Amino acid sequence: MTDHHGTPVVTGIVTAVVGFSSSFVVVLAGLAAVGATPDQAASGILALCVTLALGMLWLALRHRSPFALAWSTPGAALLLSTGAATGGWAAAVGAFVVAGVLILLTGLVPALGDLIARIPTSLARAMLAGVLVPICLEPVIGLADSPAYVGPVVLAWLVMHRVSRRWAVPVSLAVAVVVVLVTAGSSVDTADLVPSLTWTTPHWTLPAVVSIGIPLYIVTMASQNVPGVAVTASYGYTVPWREAMTVTGLGTLVGAPFGGHAINLAAITAAMTAGPMAGPDRARRWVASASAAVCYLVLALGCAALAALVAAAPGGVMQAAAGLALLGTLGSSLAGALADEHEREAAAVCFLVAASGITVLGVGAAFWALVAGLVLRPLLGASRRVSSPR
Known part of the structure; x- marks a missing residue:
């Protein structure tokens, strides 16, 4: 008989490597966009890794079930599109704290979870798609401006898509790292490559809370936590909703002063730890989650x-890699946003406002996109239903 006992351990390692490598550049770029220095961004990644690992270990060991956690990649994309917060990096950290409080309250106050569930899926996905568009254009811009640097990254992504789609993004990121080492290796700051946590005292400003904190909470809930529950349930495991929101909310709160923006239930990598890839013995698949955490x-x-590598990257290499990493998310978001023809126009408006990058009254485009979609949805949807032939 074949021994499958090592399979969950290997699956957990693959889950962590894929989850980390496929989006760490998005997180670093997002934190930098809202004001983090390279040291603060590195601290943020460190805080996210530690908090999600400890949360995943807690859930896996306590429930003996393969629950997976991740950092909020859509949230990082939101940061990248929002740009510098009013009040600087400390205000962005304050917005992260607000998002953590809201996630925690979602577990403690059922009415808040119900309110999030009432946000139309089409609008949440349209907002996310609009946020992603400028980022996903980076490979195109990079190929035109710096083909020698960006070309190998895009080529690696295309080739790996033919071989294994799961590894397309990690391999393209590995190629991007090689390009950076070859072209800018001597300019990489190697003074202090030891990871360390950097404390930032949170500061709260209304524009930062409204343009970062609230949209970060909404996009994390709608694009990560809710799908994460659905994916895990599809393999026969019931997520302890209140406890999961408490763990991820507390994790976000603890990590925020060190630069971590948000952690949440994993959606994509949840299929790896909960599915057949983690072995035929369903009772042992929790080992994959524990292995991923370690x-x-x-x-x-x-x-x-x-x-340090990202800071030294030339010619838009890392931006292009980030755009490639988010192409799949953009495609699925657009498909979900435009699926219902009765809500298509409102979703399109929401998408366009989010993609515009406008700032009104100090508040970013993601918030106004959701407002526009919610206001226009009953008007445009109703008129479409009236005009549609029976």
């Missing part, structure tokens, strides 16, 4: 080095 702690040791 691997995240190991990967955290490289955060400072990765931040």
Whole structure:
């Protein structure tokens, strides 16, 4: 008989490597966009790795079920599109704290979870798609401006899509790192590559809370936590909703002063730890989650080095890699946003406002996109239903 006992452990390692490598550049870029220095961004990645690993270990060991956690990649994309917060980096950290409080309250106050569930899926996905558009354009811009640097990254992504789609993004990121080492290796700051946590005292400003904190909470809930529950349930496991929101909310709160923006239930990698890839014995698949958690702690040791590489990257290489990493999310978001023809126009308006990057009254485009969609949805949807032939 074949021994499958090692399978969950290997699956957990693969889960962590894929989850980390496919989006760490998005997180670093997002934190930098809202004002973090390279040291603060590296601290943020470290805080995210530690908090999600500890949360995943708690849930896996307590429930003996393969529950997976991750950082909020859509949330990082939101930060990247929002730009510098009113009040600087400390105000962005304050917005992260607000998002953590809201996630925690979602677990403690059922009415808040019900309110999030009432946000139309089409609008939440349209908002996310609009946020992603400028980022996903980076490979196109990079190929035109710096083909020698960006070309190998895009080529690696295309080739790996033919071989294994799961590894397309990690391999393209590995190629991007090689390009950076070859072209800018001597300019990489190696003064201090030891990972460390950098404390930032949170500061709260209304524009930062409205343009970062609230949209970060909504996009994390709608694009990560809710799908994460659905994916895990599809493999026969019931997520303890209140406890999961408490764990991720507390994790976000603890990590925020060190630069972590948000952690949440995993959606994509949840299928790896909960599915057949983690072995035929369903009772042992929780080992994959525990293994992934330990691997995240190991990967955290490289955060400072990765931040130094990203800071030294030439010619839009890392921006292009981030755009490629988010192409799949953009496609699925657009498909979900436009699926219902009765809500299509409102979703399109929401998408366009989010993609515009406007700032009104100090508040970013993501918030106004959701407002526009919610206001226009009953008007445009109703008129479409009236005009539609029976």
